[in-house]
Amino acid sequence: MSAFMTLSGQRIQLELQQPAEVLQWVSSLPAEVHSEISPAWLSAVSRLTTADPWYCMFQIRMMAGGVVAGSCAFKGPPDEFGAVELAYGVEGPWQGQGIATEAVRLLLKFCRGQSAVQSVIAHTVPDNAGSARVLEKCGFVCCGPVQHPEDGEVNRWELALCSSI
Template sequence: MTSPAPTLDLLLLDTELAARVAAGAPAPEDRWAEGFPREDDSDPASIIAKSAVSPGEFGVYALVPRSHGKVIGTAGFFGPPDAEGAVTIGYGMVEPEWGQGYGTEAVAGLIAVCRAHGGVTSINADTDLDNVGSQRVLQKNGFTRTHVTDAQEFYTLRLGS
């Protein structure tokens, strides 16, 4: 069985693009979907924009569907792997783009980054209790729910050596 052709590009935010996303101020060459950036896009972009050191592959990626070429959201890491090899991811996009498989494809892309890097033993993520779509994205990518609080569900994907 073959995987479907990618429909989404993940573009690593450099400090310049991150600064524009954080400020909500696109350059003339930027193509952003209506409603982008959301607060959940601006906050991590702000950290990258202010950093003197690029987070590299464990940074934040812009989500760009090939069908229209506009940035619809972000997906990325909360930092490099810790001493045990664990990373935490987050992702999101503007609401008109929900339900088209982009979240599932974005998370698959983050998993691929981890596998290519090596040394990552597990990937963690969490969702709000009522965010069933995000929970399905994680489940489709092989994550297992580890625990639930009164506000969130927590998931982990263990990577083989």
């Protein structure tokens, strides 16, 4: 994987951040948000010396104007079953405009190019209809509520990546 990666869509670019940039971002978060960060993920990022798309987040940058509208990331490399988990967030002014949907589709396109990835997982809090709609539009299926070890009760979403013949 290259030290700098950009995934381009119609309106946005996903720019892979360096580990130091990710750690700086985490340290700038308010305490109540910082406490929601996965300790295992944070530990993995702190050990990196170069950008890794499985651990370092992508900034969602608008092509028109260059404004950062949010971020998205994988929560680690594919597990032993070929599953990866993704997460995303779009800032208030950019919500409801399809930005998160485009970002998730770009992450899925990246996953389809990785032979080790067989499925993609996402979790949403039960009352986040906007995030659920993003996943529905991207082809995910809601498997129902689960108890997540770090996030509490969430809805689990899955998408199987089928290889074309």
